[in-house]
Amino acid sequence: MVICEYGCGQEAQYQLKNGKWCCCEFWQRCPNKRKETSIISKLTHNTESYKNKIRENTLKQFENESSEDRQKRIEKIKTTCNSPSYKEKRKQISIDLWNDGEYRSMMMPRMKKSFEHRQKLSESAFHRFENEMEEEKHLRIQKAKDGAKKYFQNESETKRKHRINSKKRTIEKIKRKYPIFYKEEEMRYNPDKPGEKEIQIHCKNHNCPNSKEQGGWFTPTNRQIEAKIAGLDDNLSYFYCSEKCKDECELFNLHSDPNRLDEYNKYKDQVFKVTYKSLQEYGNRIKNLNLRGRDNEYDLDHMFSIYNGFEQNVDPEIVGHWKNLKIVKDSKNRSKGKKSNISLKELMNKIKEV
DSSP states (O other): OOBOTTSSOSBOOEEOTTSOEESSSSGGGSHHHHHHHHHHHHHHTSSHHHHHHHHHHHHHHHHTOOHHHHHHHHHHHHHHHHSHHHHHHHHHHHHHHHHOHHHHHHHHHHHHHHHHHHHHHHHHHHHHHTTOOHHHHHHHHHHHHHHHHHHHTTOOHHHHHHHHHHHOOOHHHHHHHOHHHHHHSOOEEOTTSTTSOOEEBOBSOTTSTTBTTTTOOBOOOHHHHHHHHHTTTOTTOOOOSSHHHHHHOTTSSGGGOHHHHHHHHHHHHHHHHHHHHHHHHHGGGSTTGGGOBTTTTEEEEESSOHHHHHHTTOOHHHHTSGGGEEEEEHHHHHHHTTOOSSOHHHHHHHHHTO
8 A cells, every 4th residue: 555655644546747646636635735734824824914915915916907907807717717617626626625534524613613603693783782772873883983984094095995996886796796686777887977887777756857767867875775685575675866756656655556555454453453462461571661652752663564574474473572572763763664673583583582
Protein backbone atom coordinates (compact mmCIF):
# COMPACT_ATOMS: atom_id res chain seq x y z
CA MET A 1 0.00 0.00 0.00
CA VAL A 2 1.33 3.42 -1.00
CA ILE A 3 1.00 6.11 1.71
CA CYS A 4 0.19 9.73 0.91
CA GLU A 5 3.45 11.70 0.77
CA TYR A 6 1.86 14.90 2.10
CA GLY A 7 1.70 13.76 5.72
CA CYS A 8 -1.90 12.69 6.35
CA GLY A 9 -1.06 8.98 6.65
CA GLN A 10 -3.93 7.84 4.39
CA GLU A 11 -3.65 5.49 1.44
CA ALA A 12 -2.55 7.28 -1.74
CA GLN A 13 -4.97 7.19 -4.67
CA TYR A 14 -3.36 9.52 -7.23
CA GLN A 15 0.13 10.09 -8.58
CA LEU A 16 0.65 13.78 -9.32
CA LYS A 17 2.68 15.39 -12.12
CA ASN A 18 5.62 15.94 -9.77
CA GLY A 19 5.81 12.17 -9.19
CA LYS A 20 4.48 12.27 -5.61
CA TRP A 21 1.57 10.15 -4.42
CA CYS A 22 -1.45 11.81 -2.77
CA CYS A 23 -4.72 10.72 -1.16
CA CYS A 24 -6.64 13.29 -3.26
CA GLU A 25 -6.65 14.37 -6.87
CA PHE A 26 -5.10 17.71 -5.86
CA TRP A 27 -2.48 18.04 -3.12
CA GLN A 28 -4.30 21.10 -1.70
CA ARG A 29 -7.18 18.81 -0.68
CA CYS A 30 -5.03 16.58 1.49
CA PRO A 31 -6.31 16.92 5.11
CA ASN A 32 -2.78 17.61 6.40
CA LYS A 33 -2.16 20.30 3.78
CA ARG A 34 -5.54 21.87 4.49
CA LYS A 35 -4.59 22.20 8.16
CA GLU A 36 -1.23 23.77 7.28
CA THR A 37 -2.87 26.19 4.83
CA SER A 38 -5.49 27.14 7.42
CA ILE A 39 -2.84 27.94 10.04
CA ILE A 40 -0.78 30.01 7.58
CA SER A 41 -3.88 31.91 6.37
CA LYS A 42 -4.96 32.78 9.90
CA LEU A 43 -1.50 34.08 10.74
CA THR A 44 -1.00 36.13 7.58
CA HIS A 45 -4.44 36.97 6.13
CA ASN A 46 -6.61 37.37 9.21
CA THR A 47 -5.07 40.69 10.23
CA GLU A 48 -6.50 44.19 9.95
CA SER A 49 -3.47 45.52 8.06
CA TYR A 50 -3.71 42.79 5.41
CA LYS A 51 -7.47 43.33 4.98
CA ASN A 52 -7.03 47.09 4.64
CA LYS A 53 -4.27 46.59 2.07
CA ILE A 54 -6.44 44.28 -0.05
CA ARG A 55 -9.40 46.65 0.28
CA GLU A 56 -7.35 49.66 -0.82
CA ASN A 57 -5.85 47.78 -3.78
CA THR A 58 -9.30 46.69 -4.91
CA LEU A 59 -10.69 50.22 -4.65
CA LYS A 60 -7.73 51.63 -6.60
CA GLN A 61 -8.23 49.01 -9.28
CA PHE A 62 -11.93 49.82 -9.64
CA GLU A 63 -11.29 53.57 -9.48
CA ASN A 64 -8.97 53.55 -12.49
CA GLU A 65 -11.09 51.05 -14.41
CA SER A 66 -12.95 52.34 -17.46
CA SER A 67 -16.63 51.53 -17.98
CA GLU A 68 -15.75 49.22 -20.89
CA ASP A 69 -13.18 47.29 -18.84
CA ARG A 70 -15.63 47.03 -15.96
CA GLN A 71 -18.34 45.63 -18.26
CA LYS A 72 -15.86 43.14 -19.76
CA ARG A 73 -14.78 42.01 -16.28
CA ILE A 74 -18.38 41.50 -15.15
CA GLU A 75 -19.30 39.62 -18.33
CA LYS A 76 -16.23 37.39 -17.95
CA ILE A 77 -17.16 36.53 -14.37
CA LYS A 78 -20.77 35.82 -15.35
CA THR A 79 -19.71 33.64 -18.29
CA THR A 80 -17.27 31.67 -16.15
CA CYS A 81 -19.59 31.20 -13.18
CA ASN A 82 -22.60 30.27 -15.33
CA SER A 83 -20.75 27.75 -17.47
CA PRO A 84 -21.83 24.09 -16.91
CA SER A 85 -18.21 22.93 -16.52
CA TYR A 86 -17.53 25.47 -13.75
CA LYS A 87 -20.74 24.61 -11.89
CA GLU A 88 -20.00 20.89 -12.16
CA LYS A 89 -16.46 21.46 -10.92
CA ARG A 90 -17.64 23.45 -7.88
CA LYS A 91 -20.31 20.87 -7.18
CA GLN A 92 -17.77 18.05 -7.26
CA ILE A 93 -15.43 19.94 -4.93
CA SER A 94 -18.29 20.38 -2.44
CA ILE A 95 -19.19 16.68 -2.68
CA ASP A 96 -15.58 15.61 -2.14
CA LEU A 97 -15.24 17.91 0.86
CA TRP A 98 -18.50 16.72 2.43
CA ASN A 99 -17.53 13.07 1.88
CA ASP A 100 -14.44 13.73 3.95
CA GLY A 101 -15.41 12.53 7.44
CA GLU A 102 -12.99 14.86 9.19
CA TYR A 103 -14.28 17.93 7.34
CA ARG A 104 -17.89 16.94 7.95
CA SER A 105 -17.36 16.34 11.66
CA MET A 106 -15.70 19.77 11.89
CA MET A 107 -18.44 21.64 10.00
CA MET A 108 -21.57 20.06 11.51
CA PRO A 109 -21.19 21.63 14.98
CA ARG A 110 -20.43 24.99 13.36
CA MET A 111 -23.54 24.83 11.17
CA LYS A 112 -25.70 23.79 14.10
CA LYS A 113 -24.24 26.51 16.31
CA SER A 114 -24.72 29.13 13.59
CA PHE A 115 -28.36 28.13 13.04
CA GLU A 116 -29.13 28.08 16.78
CA HIS A 117 -27.40 31.43 17.22
CA ARG A 118 -29.45 33.08 14.45
CA GLN A 119 -32.65 31.59 15.82
CA LYS A 120 -31.79 32.77 19.33
CA LEU A 121 -31.07 36.31 18.07
CA SER A 122 -34.35 36.39 16.17
CA GLU A 123 -36.40 35.27 19.18
CA SER A 124 -34.48 37.61 21.48
CA ALA A 125 -35.13 40.63 19.23
CA PHE A 126 -38.82 39.78 18.93
CA HIS A 127 -39.34 39.48 22.70
CA ARG A 128 -37.18 42.52 23.36
CA PHE A 129 -39.23 44.85 21.16
CA GLU A 130 -42.62 43.14 21.64
CA ASN A 131 -43.85 45.54 24.32
CA GLU A 132 -41.71 48.51 23.34
CA MET A 133 -43.35 51.92 23.76
CA GLU A 134 -43.15 54.70 21.15
CA GLU A 135 -40.60 56.77 23.10
CA GLU A 136 -38.34 53.76 23.66
CA LYS A 137 -38.49 52.94 19.96
CA HIS A 138 -37.61 56.53 19.02
CA LEU A 139 -34.57 56.51 21.35
CA ARG A 140 -33.39 53.13 19.98
CA ILE A 141 -33.63 54.32 16.37
CA GLN A 142 -31.87 57.60 17.15
CA LYS A 143 -29.06 55.73 18.92
CA ALA A 144 -28.61 53.48 15.86
CA LYS A 145 -28.49 56.53 13.56
CA ASP A 146 -25.89 58.26 15.75
CA GLY A 147 -23.79 55.07 15.76
CA ALA A 148 -23.95 54.86 11.96
CA LYS A 149 -22.87 58.51 11.60
CA LYS A 150 -19.91 57.91 13.91
CA TYR A 151 -18.93 54.74 12.00
CA PHE A 152 -18.88 56.48 8.61
CA GLN A 153 -17.58 59.93 9.66
CA ASN A 154 -13.97 59.15 8.63
CA GLU A 155 -14.93 57.28 5.46
CA SER A 156 -13.20 58.48 2.30
CA GLU A 157 -15.23 59.63 -0.71
CA THR A 158 -13.98 56.68 -2.79
CA LYS A 159 -15.09 54.15 -0.17
CA ARG A 160 -18.42 55.91 0.26
CA LYS A 161 -19.18 55.82 -3.48
CA HIS A 162 -18.16 52.16 -3.68
CA ARG A 163 -20.36 51.27 -0.68
CA ILE A 164 -23.39 53.12 -2.04
CA ASN A 165 -23.03 51.71 -5.57
CA SER A 166 -22.60 48.14 -4.29
CA LYS A 167 -25.88 48.37 -2.32
CA LYS A 168 -27.87 50.44 -4.79
CA ARG A 169 -30.97 48.72 -6.17
CA THR A 170 -30.97 48.51 -9.98
CA ILE A 171 -33.33 47.04 -12.57
CA GLU A 172 -30.69 44.43 -13.42
CA LYS A 173 -30.48 43.29 -9.77
CA ILE A 174 -34.27 43.19 -9.47
CA LYS A 175 -34.54 41.12 -12.66
CA ARG A 176 -32.00 38.63 -11.30
CA LYS A 177 -33.22 38.38 -7.68
CA TYR A 178 -36.99 38.96 -8.11
CA PRO A 179 -37.99 37.76 -11.61
CA ILE A 180 -41.71 37.57 -10.74
CA PHE A 181 -41.71 41.17 -9.54
CA TYR A 182 -39.79 42.21 -12.66
CA LYS A 183 -42.40 40.61 -14.93
CA GLU A 184 -45.33 42.21 -13.08
CA GLU A 185 -43.99 45.78 -12.95
CA GLU A 186 -42.88 47.88 -15.92
CA MET A 187 -39.73 49.81 -14.95
CA ARG A 188 -37.25 52.22 -16.50
CA TYR A 189 -34.41 54.54 -15.48
CA ASN A 190 -35.20 58.25 -15.14
CA PRO A 191 -34.18 59.78 -18.52
CA ASP A 192 -33.71 63.20 -16.85
CA LYS A 193 -30.92 61.80 -14.65
CA PRO A 194 -28.65 59.76 -16.96
CA GLY A 195 -26.06 57.65 -15.17
CA GLU A 196 -27.81 57.73 -11.77
CA LYS A 197 -29.99 54.66 -12.48
CA GLU A 198 -33.01 56.12 -10.71
CA ILE A 199 -35.83 53.57 -11.05
CA GLN A 200 -39.25 54.77 -12.19
CA ILE A 201 -42.61 52.95 -12.40
CA HIS A 202 -46.28 53.70 -13.17
CA CYS A 203 -48.91 54.79 -10.63
CA LYS A 204 -51.75 52.24 -10.40
CA ASN A 205 -54.49 54.90 -10.33
CA HIS A 206 -55.52 55.13 -14.00
CA ASN A 207 -56.73 58.73 -13.56
CA CYS A 208 -53.31 59.92 -12.35
CA PRO A 209 -50.93 61.71 -14.80
CA ASN A 210 -48.21 59.29 -13.60
CA SER A 211 -50.21 56.19 -14.59
CA LYS A 212 -49.51 53.90 -17.53
CA GLU A 213 -52.83 54.88 -19.11
CA GLN A 214 -51.75 58.54 -19.08
CA GLY A 215 -48.21 57.72 -20.24
CA GLY A 216 -46.61 58.94 -17.01
CA TRP A 217 -43.90 57.76 -14.61
CA PHE A 218 -42.84 58.54 -11.05
CA THR A 219 -39.91 57.63 -8.78
CA PRO A 220 -40.92 55.36 -5.85
CA THR A 221 -39.06 55.32 -2.55
CA ASN A 222 -36.87 52.36 -1.61
CA ARG A 223 -39.40 51.52 1.10
CA GLN A 224 -42.20 51.32 -1.49
CA ILE A 225 -40.20 48.87 -3.62
CA GLU A 226 -39.29 46.75 -0.58
CA ALA A 227 -42.92 46.65 0.60
CA LYS A 228 -44.14 45.67 -2.88
CA ILE A 229 -41.56 42.88 -3.18
CA ALA A 230 -42.42 41.61 0.32
CA GLY A 231 -46.17 41.74 -0.37
CA LEU A 232 -46.09 40.34 -3.89
CA ASP A 233 -48.76 37.75 -3.10
CA ASP A 234 -51.15 40.47 -1.87
CA ASN A 235 -53.35 41.48 -4.81
CA LEU A 236 -54.05 44.83 -3.15
CA SER A 237 -50.38 45.79 -3.01
CA TYR A 238 -49.84 48.35 -5.78
CA PHE A 239 -47.63 51.36 -6.46
CA TYR A 240 -49.14 54.82 -5.87
CA CYS A 241 -47.39 58.16 -6.27
CA SER A 242 -49.44 59.72 -3.43
CA GLU A 243 -51.95 58.95 -0.67
CA LYS A 244 -54.61 60.75 -2.73
CA CYS A 245 -54.13 58.34 -5.65
CA LYS A 246 -54.30 55.41 -3.24
CA ASP A 247 -57.61 56.58 -1.73
CA GLU A 248 -59.17 57.29 -5.12
CA CYS A 249 -58.17 53.96 -6.71
CA GLU A 250 -60.93 51.32 -6.70
CA LEU A 251 -58.37 48.50 -6.70
CA PHE A 252 -56.90 49.56 -3.35
CA ASN A 253 -59.73 48.36 -1.09
CA LEU A 254 -62.39 45.70 -0.98
CA HIS A 255 -65.23 48.07 -1.83
CA SER A 256 -64.79 47.25 -5.53
CA ASP A 257 -66.21 43.77 -4.76
CA PRO A 258 -69.42 43.98 -2.63
CA ASN A 259 -69.70 40.20 -2.19
CA ARG A 260 -66.16 39.92 -0.92
CA LEU A 261 -66.73 42.91 1.34
CA ASP A 262 -69.73 41.18 2.96
CA GLU A 263 -67.60 38.07 3.62
CA TYR A 264 -64.87 40.22 5.15
CA ASN A 265 -67.33 42.06 7.45
CA LYS A 266 -68.76 38.74 8.67
CA TYR A 267 -65.25 37.45 9.39
CA LYS A 268 -64.32 40.69 11.17
CA ASP A 269 -67.43 40.44 13.41
CA GLN A 270 -66.42 36.89 14.39
CA VAL A 271 -62.90 38.06 15.27
CA PHE A 272 -64.27 40.94 17.37
CA LYS A 273 -66.47 38.52 19.35
CA VAL A 274 -63.46 36.34 20.14
CA THR A 275 -61.40 39.46 20.96
CA TYR A 276 -64.06 40.64 23.43
CA LYS A 277 -63.99 37.25 25.20
CA SER A 278 -60.17 37.36 25.30
CA LEU A 279 -60.27 40.80 26.94
CA GLN A 280 -62.81 39.64 29.49
CA GLU A 281 -60.84 36.53 30.49
CA TYR A 282 -57.20 37.52 29.92
CA GLY A 283 -57.19 41.33 29.95
CA ASN A 284 -54.92 41.33 33.02
CA ARG A 285 -52.20 39.62 30.93
CA ILE A 286 -52.15 42.30 28.23
CA LYS A 287 -49.58 44.98 29.06
CA ASN A 288 -50.81 48.59 29.33
CA LEU A 289 -54.44 47.66 28.59
CA ASN A 290 -55.52 50.47 30.93
CA LEU A 291 -54.10 53.02 28.42
CA ARG A 292 -56.68 52.05 25.82
CA GLY A 293 -59.11 54.81 24.86
CA ARG A 294 -59.41 58.02 22.87
CA ASP A 295 -58.32 60.24 25.74
CA ASN A 296 -55.00 58.40 26.07
CA GLU A 297 -54.51 58.01 22.28
CA TYR A 298 -53.84 54.28 22.50
CA ASP A 299 -55.57 51.48 20.55
CA LEU A 300 -55.91 47.72 20.79
CA ASP A 301 -53.98 46.21 17.89
CA HIS A 302 -54.18 42.72 16.34
CA MET A 303 -50.49 42.05 15.60
CA PHE A 304 -51.44 39.45 12.96
CA SER A 305 -54.04 41.60 11.19
CA ILE A 306 -57.70 40.71 10.70
CA TYR A 307 -57.35 41.36 6.99
CA ASN A 308 -54.46 38.88 6.61
CA GLY A 309 -56.46 36.38 8.67
CA PHE A 310 -59.36 36.77 6.23
CA GLU A 311 -57.08 36.46 3.19
CA GLN A 312 -55.36 33.33 4.56
CA ASN A 313 -58.61 31.80 5.90
CA VAL A 314 -57.33 31.69 9.50
CA ASP A 315 -59.68 30.61 12.29
CA PRO A 316 -61.12 33.74 14.05
CA GLU A 317 -60.28 32.06 17.39
CA ILE A 318 -56.59 32.41 16.49
CA VAL A 319 -56.75 36.03 15.27
CA GLY A 320 -58.77 37.10 18.34
CA HIS A 321 -56.54 35.22 20.81
CA TRP A 322 -55.16 37.39 23.63
CA LYS A 323 -51.59 36.55 22.55
CA ASN A 324 -52.33 38.44 19.31
CA LEU A 325 -53.46 41.60 21.14
CA LYS A 326 -51.23 44.56 21.93
CA ILE A 327 -51.67 48.18 23.05
CA VAL A 328 -50.09 50.67 20.61
CA LYS A 329 -50.35 54.36 19.75
CA ASP A 330 -53.49 55.07 17.70
CA SER A 331 -51.39 56.87 15.04
CA LYS A 332 -49.20 53.79 14.68
CA ASN A 333 -52.25 51.55 14.44
CA ARG A 334 -53.77 53.72 11.69
CA SER A 335 -50.54 53.84 9.67
CA LYS A 336 -50.25 50.06 9.89
CA GLY A 337 -53.53 49.57 7.97
CA LYS A 338 -54.07 45.97 6.83
CA LYS A 339 -50.46 44.90 7.42
CA SER A 340 -49.31 42.44 10.10
CA ASN A 341 -46.48 42.98 12.58
CA ILE A 342 -45.90 39.24 12.98
CA SER A 343 -46.35 36.20 10.78
CA LEU A 344 -48.95 33.48 11.33
CA LYS A 345 -46.17 31.07 12.29
CA GLU A 346 -44.91 33.45 14.99
CA LEU A 347 -48.44 33.88 16.35
CA MET A 348 -48.99 30.10 16.50
CA ASN A 349 -45.71 29.72 18.42
CA LYS A 350 -46.81 32.39 20.90
CA ILE A 351 -50.15 30.63 21.42
CA LYS A 352 -48.41 27.27 22.00
CA GLU A 353 -46.34 28.84 24.78
CA VAL A 354 -49.49 29.43 26.83
